[in-house]
Amino acid sequence: MNKANTKDCFCAHCRSPRKLRYFRRLQVQHYFQILVLTIGVTAALYPWLVWKGIISLPVIWAIFDMTYKTLYRKDLACPYCGFDVTWYKKDVKVARRQVEDFLKQNPESPVLRRVNKSQDIFETPLN
Numbered sequence: 001m002n003k004a005n006t007k008d009c010f011c012a013h014c015r016s017p018r019k020l021r022y023f024r025r026l027q028v029q030h031y032f033q034i035l036v037l038t039i040g041v042t043a044a045l046y047p048w049l050v051w052k053g054i055i056s057l058p059v060i061w062a063i064f065d066m067t068y069k070t071l072y073r074k075d076l077a078c079p080y081c082g083f084d085v086t087w088y089k090k091d092v093k094v095a096r097r098q099v100e101d102f103l104k105q106n107p108e109s110p111v112l113r114r115v116n117k118s119q120d121i122f123e124t125p126l127n
């Protein structure tokens with residue numbers, strides 16, 4: 001995937017800069033791929049089903065859509081703090097627990113290093 005197909009954004013939780021590789025909806029190139037795949041499947045099934053092989057279009061579309069949305073959801077979780085916006089919309093407690101679990105499993109996360117660094121600043125005596 002080329003750089004033009006990425007979306008720059010910031011994590012809503014830790015404010016780290018991020019790049020999203022997938023979009024919320026299918027893009028024009030995906031519809032073209034679905035069309036080409038449907039033509040291929042219809043051509044392969046033509047000896048048995050003649051033009052009824054075109055019924056593969058909604059099946060291919062659904063598989064494409066589900067796969068793409070799964071990749072999008074996977075890409076949406078922040079790699080630095082584990083925050084997932086979709087879980088936050090559904091259930092805040094679950095999203096909070098996911099972030100806590102993620103930070104426990106990844107003690108070298110840049111988010112934790114930043115927090116520890118800022119606590120050191122506040123705990124050091126000024127004089």
Ligand SMILES: [Zn+2]
Nearest residue numbers: 011014078081
């Ligand atoms: Zn984050």
